[in-house]
Amino acid sequence: MTQPLLELHNLNKSYGTFEAVKDIDLTVDTGEFLAIMGPSGCGKTTTLRMMAGLEEPTRGDIRLEGQQINDLPVWQRETPLVWQNLALFPYMTVRENVEFGLRMKKVPGPERQQRCAEWLERLGIAGFADRNVAKLSGGQRQRVALARSLVLQPKVLLLDEPLSALDAHMSIRMQGELKRLQRELGITFVYVTHSHSEAFSLADRVVIMNAGRIEQLGTPQDIFLRPKSRFVAQFVGGISLFSGMLKTTREGKVGIDSADGLLQIADPASVQTGTKCDLAVRADRINVTTQPGWGTNEVPCTLMSEEFAGAVVNLHLETAAGTGIVAQLQQRDLERLSARAGQQVYASWHPEDGVLLGVTALKAAA
Amino acid sequence: MNTHLKHALPAWTWFAGLTLVFVILYAPILSALVFSFSVDRFPSLDITRFSTKWYAQVFADARMLEALKNSLAIALSTALVATTLGFAAAYADFRFRFFGQRMVLALALLTPTVPIAVLSLAMLAFFSRIGLSGTVGSIIVAHVVVATPFAMAICRLRLEQLPREFETAAQNLGATPGQALRLIVLPHAAPAIGAAALIAFAVSLDEYAIAWFVGGLEQTVPVTVLNTLQGQVDPTIHVIGTLAFAATLSMVFAAQMLLLRSTKSHKNKEVSP
Amino acid sequence: MSVLSAKVRLRRRAWFALWAAPLPIWFALFFMGPMLLLIAMSFWSVQNYRLTPDFSLSAWSYVLSLDFLWSTFWRSYGLSLISAALVSLLAFPASYAMAFLITPARRLTFLGLALAPFFTSYLVRIYSLQVFLGEGGVLPQLFHSVGLSGASLLNSYTALFLGHATLTLPVVLVLQTLALGNVDRTEMSAAVNLGARPQHVLRHIILPAARPGLSLGVLFAFLLSYAEFVSATYLGGGVFQTLPILLTDLIRGGQQWPRAAVVSLLMMAALMLTSLVTVAWAYRQKGN
Incomplete structure (x- = not known):
């Protein structure tokens, strides 16, 4: 039996008396595109943030390739996140943004530049490498955010409503690109969204959350044809x-x-x-x-x-x-x-x- | 203002009010400047001749130079400590949620409302009991208390403009909290830190009450001015005033420029390759 | 129950404390310390010209029974209140001009110019006023040349008020302008659309919306004027004996520490009470 990539065991998160996430059990396989979906406040983003180590679980375990990573500080985890507002660093150029993670991991200069160049090329933003990120269009910024995370060659990429800042047309184009990228790279994507069309058209499996719990987990077809509740x-x-x-x-x-x-x-x-x-x-x-x-x-x-x-x-x-x-x-x-x-x-x-x-x-x- | 919105009084009345206020604010400053160059001992409208003789007198005055040296040393130390404390507290308030957070904020921000005479009295009593009164160190310690709230407020307001995700995003990409602070927060806060230091410096340089009470024989420039105020007319005050205005006004303006520029550049900065 | 190990927790706490602790420590030692000592000292006694820790109410009963203390207290309070109100009125047209009649970019420049003097040589500006208003000064000279009395204008409430204005105008201008600048323009347009005349818009839309900021302006002007003693001494010329003057006299006069402490605490109490009332009024909401 192959080792699951990411496992959540009995995961709980409360803020005071408010239980944001209740008893989540979830297994994410290698190379899978998993979408987590639900109304706002259902705990989907909290779950994602716990995977990235941005929130500490109140109870429960998070395992990456079988290793318990609860204790691992954010900066030692290899679970880059594409942020809802992208969080591109405004004082840096596109290239500096993309190189940031490699610098932090002390990747030597030549390798760093090469990897960075490769990803800028791959996402079609090589032409803007020395621009300030504030000068880019929505779609370009989106690509910088992706490149910045993917250049680290993570096993899993976390995405928190990454397309919500784009207009409808651009969003659909980026959906296609995301899907293609994920297929080509074989990287696991965990994708949080409140949009049905994104979840159903992109994901291999969809998790529907409500009030901190998983309501249903299944393929898009499963959920669409056989809703459980x-x-x-x-x-x-x-x-x-x-x-x-x-x-x-x-x-x-x-x-x-x-x-x-x-x-x-x-x-x-x-x-x-x-x-x-x-x-x-x-x-x-x-x-x-x-x-x-x-x-x-x-x-x-x-x-x-x-x-x-x-x-x-x-x-x-x-x-x-x-x-x-x-x-x-x-x-x-x-x-x-x-x-x-x-x-x-x-x-x-x-x-x-x-x-x-x-x-x-x-x-x-x- | 939209054209359909008319004012209750004609525009010139409001502008007259604006002019009046600025005259009241700047007339004393301008008069100090003008009279500092007048040869007459008694300042009046008919100035005999302009000269720099009072300036020469000030710079030849050993007591004044000693006070200036004290003032600069105190202001510099105050700026350093107050900015450090202010930034640390502002960062803690921005970054963390903790018990007593509001109390710390209230403590720091309510300090300026304590009457300076009361504060001076309390400081004098306190420092005499621990045997520190009459030293330059005690003035610095007290000035830090007075200047830190300003420094903290300036830093806190600037940090508020930094989206919280930036720092965590850096950590998510492998930066330790220290690296994230240095690479993300500090570049953002740098103008505010500079402005905070300048304001703290200006506040300390200008403070007279505590320095007068606590300082004992260690005089600062404002204390010598205060002592002169009690005596007869002395044109050298105009000189000190002009110099002090020039110094503090340029620092305050520099601080404001820093803050304004940084707010603008945040939106549209083109970085050349 | 926590999912984090003790080591991780400790490291986190240390990092947090590095930022959160310095200011509270400094202020506890050098601000709360002196203030608490002041409270304690008001109960100490002076024996053989030496200040002795004690629990005695003698300073309190002495000070509170002084008639001239109470007259000074109320004079101080009243004068600063009048100054605060007058400074606010004086600043209002200027703030209105900055908020509504000039462009936002210019507004920042004007606000900067208005605030800058707050940080610059207050003493020298008072000295300038002194020579401006004094006998043979610029203003009496001007008055004389137009046929009025050329007598000194010092030692009058006008002189004291100008001193207070010198101190408080910058703060009042900034608070008022920010308050007026934040009044919702759509509300004003809506009022005009419903037939309001300009003076109605000012009275029923602008003033109520800006009330918190305008009240804070009055409050800060009061706090600063109330604590001020340089203008009162050198412009008011001792005609207006105020609490801070009394305080400095008590200290310079010898070992009257407990009495000075009592006067300080009275001042603080008056300040706090006034602040509370003003803030409560400023942020009071209409209806429930």
Whole structure:
């Protein structure tokens, strides 16, 4: 069995009575791109800072390649961080910034210059080497920050919302470059972000945190298709939630008995009747019609509002029981639907598109 | 100011107020300058002739030169110690969170509100009890107490402009706390440290009450001025005043330039290769 | 329970103490020490012309029963309060001009010029005022030439006030200008947009918003004037006996240390009380 690169064991951090991070267990493998995601204040940045040694854990262990590094001061750890505001040193040129870490590690002059030049070249900022960092554009500054950390040839690179200072266009370009760099270098990236698009498009695995705990850990697909909890479903967004008791009807149909009627599900194997649970349906799997009789799970509702998001439209619906439903339609489907706000419509979906939350956990427990 | 915002009184009235205030502030300074070059013993509007004879008299006065030597030695030592203490405290307040932090700040910043006569009295009593009164050392120790709050405030304000991540970012790249301080914090704080030293020097050079109470026979320049004030008209005070103004004003302006330049350069500095 | 080893902790503490400790130590020894001694000394007694540690209330009862002490106390307090108010009024138009009528870049230059005298030879400036106002001085000469009395202007409240202004104007100007400069311009525009006239904007927007800074200006002018004794002696000419003068006289007059200590503590008490009241008022919020 190969040694995991970075391990967090039962990691806790409290500030006074406030518990920022609670009992985090996490293993990061070599060469992996791991994203940690969650709303602000969920403890994601604190977790990252503990990895870098910028915060001391209140309890628990941090191991790098099996070695416990709790006691290692920041400056002796080899876990460079790309800061949210980049923290480029303003009194130094681009080159001095990139050489900084090598100087601190007492790398001899010629090697230092060579490594620095190599990385400036690689990130396409060699032309600005002698500029003051304040004179660079957002994207260039971003590259300097990356070069400054990567020149140290770390085993793991920590990134704290590194793209949040960039405009949308630049951010997307940098995402592509980050992904390519990580693939080429084979370095482990631990990437903290609150942006779904960054986490889902970049990471091999995504950690969703809430209130100091890990809510779910899995591949982006896993999380998107099979959210484990209401929180994850709501956080990922574009998902409608129904709750009720699991039930098997006399005809042998399985579903949840919700305020909006019996909502069938496809996978009866994983079901234990009588448990209260949540059903999630993704917005792009919901069909909206003006007439009833289209599908198995059909709920009459009122069209509340339409929200245009590029080529697609999100329809916000509300059932008689007050459940909110979001459905995603193509532009042309909306035109065909020709419904106005306040009008009665029908939302329907296939049983196999309904996902029971926490089902995998249920399976594991059973 | 936006054009739609009109003032309650016409602009010239406010400017008249501004002029009046600056006249009150600078007239005594200018008059000292003018009268220091007048040959007349009694300063009046009809000046007979300009000369430098009072300057010659001051520089020939052994007592005055001795006082000047004392003053410079005291001001220099005060600047050194006060800046060190002030920077250390400012850095501690900036960098760490600790128990009693607010108290330290309050202690340092409330000192200047203690009436100087009361402080002098307390200092005199204290130094006589430990057998230090009447020495140059005791004046320095007391002046450090008076000057440090200014030094600390200047350094603290400057440090506030340094994003906290910079220092940790340096450590994250392998710099020890000492290296991070030297390579990141000190270059940033350097202008403020310079300004703090200049202000501390100026404060000490100008201080008369404590020096008068505590110093005993060791006179500083302001103390000789104070002693002269009690006597008759003496034109040499104008000379000392002019010299002191020139010295302290240039130091205070130098300090202000340092602080202003550094605030500006922080935003747009082009470093030539 | 800590996850760090004792050695790491110790090193961290030492590094922290290196920066945090020096100033508190110096101030504990050479500021708190003298001030505490002053408090202790107010309870000491003078026996056979020698100051003796004691717990005696004689200095307190002696000083507190002096009628002229109380008249001096209130005169001192009143005079500095009047000076503080007048200096604030005198400075206000200038601060207003600096805050609203000149460009921010120029404002810094003006503020620098206003503050610089605070650090320069106060004594010499008082001396200059003395020869300005004294008999045959520049101002009486000017007055004489326009047909007024050419008598000395010294030993008057005007002279004392000019001394106080010399001392306190720089601080008041800076505090007022910063306070006025920070008044939200959008609020002012909003008021105009709702039909406020310039004088209403001044009264209902600018003055309330700048109140903390303006009050601090008055407070500092008061603190400085109250503690001042050079102007009171050489410009007021002893017409205005103030507490600091009393204090210096007591000390120079011989072994009256405990009495001087009591007077000092009274001064401090008055200062602290005034500061507390002013600061509380300055930062009071309307509504809950």
